[in-house]
Amino acid sequence: MRVSANRFAEQADEALADEKLQSALASASQRMCEQRERAFAQFPPGEALRDRAQWIKRQTLAELDRHLERLSSRVEARGGVVHWAADARQACEIVLEIVRRRGGRRVVKGKSMTSEEIGLNDALTAAGIEAVETDLGEYIIQLADETPSHIIVPAIHKTVEDVAALFERKHGETRGADHEALTREARQRLRAKFLSADVGVTGVNFAVAETGSVAIVENEGNIRLSSSLPGCHIALMGMEKVIPDLSALSVFLRILARSATGQKMSSYVSLVTGPRRDDEEDGPEEFHLVILDNGRSRLLADPVLGEALGCIRCGACLNVCPVYRHAGGHAYGWVYPGPIGSVIDPSLLGHEQARPLPFASSLCGACRDVCPVRIDLPRLLRGQRDNVVAQRAAPLAALAARAYREMMSRPSLYRLAFRTVYWLSRPLVPLGLISWLPGLRGWTRYRDLPLPARESFRARWLRRRG
Ligand code: SF4
Numbered sequence: 001m002r003v004s005a006n007r008f009a010e011q012a013d014e015a016l017a018d019e020k021l022q023s024a025l026a027s028a029s030q031r032m033c034e035q036r037e038r039a040f041a042q043f044p045p046g047e048a049l050r051d052r053a054q055w056i057k058r059q060t061l062a063e064l065d066r067h068l069e070r071l072s073s074r075v076e077a078r079g080g081v082v083h084w085a086a087d088a089r090q091a092c093e094i095v096l097e098i099v100r101r102r103g104g105r106r107v108v109k110g111k112s113m114t115s116e117e118i119g120l121n122d123a124l125t126a127a128g129i130e131a132v133e134t135d136l137g138e139y140i141i142q143l144a145d146e147t148p149s150h151i152i153v154p155a156i157h158k159t160v161e162d163v164a165a166l167f168e169r170k171h172g173e174t175r176g177a178d179h180e181a182l183t184r185e186a187r188q189r190l191r192a193k194f195l196s197a198d199v200g201v202t203g204v205n206f207a208v209a210e211t212g213s214v215a216i217v218e219n220e221g222n223i224r225l226s227s228s229l230p231g232c233h234i235a236l237m238g239m240e241k242v243i244p245d246l247s248a249l250s251v252f253l254r255i256l257a258r259s260a261t262g263q264k265m266s267s268y269v270s271l272v273t274g275p276r277r278d279d280e281e282d283g284p285e286e287f288h289l290v291i292l293d294n295g296r297s298r299l300l301a302d303p304v305l306g307e308a309l310g311c312i313r314c315g316a317c318l319n320v321c322p323v324y325r326h327a328g329g330h331a332y333g334w335v336y337p338g339p340i341g342s343v344i345d346p347s348l349l350g351h352e353q354a355r356p357l358p359f360a361s362s363l364c365g366a367c368r369d370v371c372p373v374r375i376d377l378p379r380l381l382r383g384q385r386d387n388v389v390a391q392r393a394a395p396l397a398a399l400a401a402r403a404y405r406e407m408m409s410r411p412s413l414y415r416l417a418f419r420t421v422y423w424l425s426r427p428l429v430p431l432g433l434i435s436w437l438p439g440l441r442g443w444t445r446y447r448d449l450p451l452p453a454r455e456s457f458r459a460r461w462l463r464r465r466g
Contacts, residue, residue, distance in 0.1 A: 003147070003330050003331075003333040003334075004333045004353075005332060005333035005334045005345055005346075005349060005353055005354035005355075005356070005357055006333065006353060006354065006355055006356060007333060008327075008331055008332065008333060008356040008357060008360055009356060009442075011327070011330060011331040011332075011333060012323075012326070012327035012331040012360070014331075015326070015327050015328045015330065015331050016326060016327070020159065020162075021157050021328055022326065023159075024156065024157055024158065024159050025156065025157060025325055025326070025328050026325065028153065028156045029156075029318070029319040029320075029324070029325045032153075032260075032261065032262070032315075032316075032319040033319050033320055033370075034262075035261060035262025035263075036258065036259055036260075036261075036262050036316055036319070036370065037262075038262060039258040039259075039262040039263070039264070040258060043254075043258060043264075045254075046254075046255065046258065049251055049254055049255050050255060050372050050373065050374055051374070052251050053251050053252055053255055053312075053372060053373045053374075054310065054373045054374040054375075056243065056244070056248045056251060056252075057309075057310035057373050058307075058310065059244075060242065060243055060244060060248075061240065061300065061306065061309055061310065064239065064240070064242070064300060067209045067242045067243075067244060068209075068239060068242055068291065070209040070210075071207050071208070071209040071212060071242050072289075072291075073212075074209065074210070074211060074212025075212040075274065075287075075289050076212075077212060078212050078273050078274030079274040079275050079277070079287065080212065080274045080275065080287040080288065080289055081286070081287070081288045081289070082288075082289050082291065083288060083289070083290045083291065084291050084293075085118075085290055085291065085292045085293065085294070086293050086294070087293065087294050087295075088117065088118035088119060088292075088294055089118075091118045091120075091236065091290055091292050091294070092118055092119065092120055092123035094288075094290050095120060095123070095124075095201065095234055095236075095290065096123060096124070096127050096129075098199065098232065098234060098286075098288055099124070099127075099129055099198065099199050099232075100127070102198055102199060102231070102232055102286075103198070104129060104198030104199045104232075105128075105129060105130060105198060106129070106130045106132065106193065106196060106197045106198055106199075107124055107129055107130065107131050107132065107197060107198065107199045107200070107201055108132050108134050108190075108193055108194055108197040108199075108200050108201070108225070108226045108229075108230065109121075109131060109132065109133050109134060109135075109138070109200075109201045109202070109226060110134060110135060110200070110201070110202035110203065110216065110218065110222055110223030110226040110227065111133075111135035111137070111138050111154070111203065111218070111223070112201065112202055112203025112236055113148070113151055113203060113313060113335055113336065114203050114204075114236040114237060114238055114292060115201060115203065115236055116147065116148060116335045117238075117292075117294065117335045117336075117348070118236070118292065118294070120201065120236075121133075121142070131201075132190070132193045132197070134190050134193070134194070134222040134223075134225070134226055135154070135218070135220060135222055135223075136155075136183060136186055136220060136222075137153055137154035137155040137156075138154050138155075139186055139190065140154075140155040140158060140163055140166065140186075141154050141155050141158075143166055143167075143170045144158075144166055146330075147330065147335070148329065148335070149328055149329030149330050149337065150315060150318060150329050150337070151313050151315045151318065151336060151337070151338075151340075152260050152261070152313070152314070152315040153315070156328075156329070157328055157329070157330070160177045160178075160179055160182070161177045163177075163182055164176060164177040164178075164182060167182060167185060167186075171185065171189070173185070190222070194222075194225045194226070194229050195229065197226075197229065197230045198230055198231065198232070199230050199231075199232045199233075199234060200225075200226035200227050200228075200229065200230040200232070200233045200234070200284070201226070201233075201234045201235075201236065202216055202223050202226055202227050202233065202234075202235050202236070203216065203235070203236055203237065204216060204235050204236065204237035204241050204289075205217050205241070205252075205256070205312070205313075206241060206242075206243050206248075206249055206252055206312075207237055207241050207242045207243070207289070208242075208243060208244075208245060208246055208248075208249055208271075209242055209243065209244055209245065210244060210245035210246060211245075211246065211273060212273060212274065213271045213272060213273040214235050214237070214271075214272050214289065215249055215253070215269065215270070215271050216235075216269075216270045216272065217253070217256065217257065217266035217268070217269050217270075218266060218267070218268050218270075219261070219263075219266055219267040219268065220267075220268075221267070221268055223268070223270065224268055224270050227270060227272055227284070228282055228283050228284065230284060231284055231285050231286065232284050232285065232286040232287075232288070233272065233275070233283075233284040233286070233287050233288070234288045234290060235272065235287070235288070235289050235290070236290045236292065237289065237290070237291055237292065238291075238292050238294070238296055239291050239292060239293055239296050239297075240296055240300075240309035240310075240311075252312060253265065253266075253269060255314075255372040256312055256314055256372065258372075259312075259314035259315075259316040259370065259371075259372040260314040260315050260316065272287065274287050275287040294348060295347055295348040295349075296309060296348070298347060299344065299347045299348070302347070302383075304379070304380060304383035305343065305344075305347060305380055305383050305384065307375055307376065307380060308340065308343045308344050308347075308375060308380055310373045310375055311340050311344070311373070311375060312372060312373060313340075314372055315338075316367075316370040316371065316372065317338055317339040317340055317366075317367035317370060317371055317377060318337060318338030318339070318340075319370075320366040320367060320369075320370050321338050321339050321361070321366065321367055322362060322364065322366070323338075323360050323361055323362065324337060324338040324339070327360070331360075332345065332357060332360070333354070334349060334354065336348075338367075339361060339367040339377045339381065340367075340375075340377065341357065342357040342358050342360050342361055342381060342384070343358070343377060343380040343381060343383075343384055345357050346358060346384055346387070346388075347384075351387060351388060351391060355388055357384075358381050358384035358385045358387075358388060359385065359388075359397070361378070361381050363378045363381060363382070364378075365378050385397075389401070414458075415456075418452070418456050421452060422451075422452045422454065425449075425451060425452060426451065429449060429450070429451045430451075434449050435449070
């Protein structure tokens with residue numbers, strides 16, 4: 001299934017018509033929102049830690065070059081190799097070169113949105129190298145030949161019945177819709193892949209400049225196996241993942257899992273510092289860290305949008321977003337969906353590739369309220385809208401915004417517009433004809449447009465004041 005960010009409206013329409021998807025999305029996102037809320041309610045330091053996390057991210061991004069240089073020199077001092085990738089193509093070439101040099105035929109992968117971003121699986125497959133996703137959700141969507149629809153729950157759109165049917169089709173065995181049996185089946189199949197893999201590829205949650213360590217969090221243990229069983233571990237990170245030191249790490253670890261899944265801490269937190277040392281029995285002989293730009297420098301230089309690089313990919317803004325909760329991740333057409341995706345996708349992909357995304361938001365502000373690093377997502381979405389308008393890519397939206405501004409800044413015009421809308425809509429609303437007016441179909445297809453009040457709030461307020 002291939003989707004495009006520029007087809008958001010059509011893809012969202014398809015998602016809205018899919019009842020099974022709607023029910024899967026509604027229950028999973030609601031559950032995650034409640035878990036997050038409960039976790040923070042039982043954690044009094046949570047709000048102060050969010051402030052602290054925001055401060056750390058801002059300070060780090062302000063001196064990103066210095067922190068990255070420090071990280072690079074520490075990784076190399078511990079025997080690792082650092083690679084800098086300007087874009088997705090270069091990042092794939094770096095990984096392919098390492099795998100080929102080792103004569104690798106099979107790569108096991110921990111969940112990594114950065115690897116999705118660069119299209120690593122396709123690049124490996126095209127080079128004749130088997131790429132095996134080992135996170136259960138990623139394994140499911142790889143079997144289904146789909147893309148992730150959530151940044152931490154890739155198969156959020158699938159029910160247990162869907163997974164049972166998929167496994168039966170692909171594995172040829174019937175287990176029934178039982179979570180435990182299905183998990184056991186995936187685990188048995190993956191075990192052999194881990195043991196025979198030549199290279200392990202993982203993402204990075206945080207890269208600690210002070211020690212040259214990469215911190216990777218997970219709940220399944222598959223990332224630990226991917227990073228320690230094969231002879232070579234390649235960790236992929238966006239350049240914004242660097243943090244200054246271990247004390248900063250302790251701040252982020254305490255809010256990441258709470259925001260993502262409502263857990264106090266993820267089940268496994270791995271700190272990888274270079275390859276296996278001479279006196280160690282386990283671990284890879286080679287450790288490579290690939291640091292990816294792919295449009296992040298451009299984002300960093302933007303005085304408004306640069307804030308988005310503070311994202312720690314917890315997924316909380318997706319779970320709470322009314323647009324994501326109905327449209328689902330595939331409607332966004334690229335790797336990062338939801339409010340954060342609508343902000344960063346146009347900058348990483350290019351505006352012409354993701355024009356509708358900044359408009360896929362009601363600007364209700366729920367995403368800002370839950371973001372653990374307090375990213376002001378509505379402000380950034382407006383910033384991206386400004387960019388689209390500045391490129392004259394949405395002339396009708398620009399015209400409407402200008403007209404709205406004129407009306408709202410002139411009381412007489414506002415009163416005239418209000419009265420006109422009231423009298424025009426009076427005969428149309430009861431007949432349901434309002435949905436056929438140009439531009440209103442999207443607003444009225446799923447809800448009624450009520451008749452405006454005869455007397456505006458402003459008029460009532462003035463009257464009450466006498
Ligand atoms: S923007 Fe904030 S809430 Fe959304 S994924 Fe990033 S850190 Fe989480």
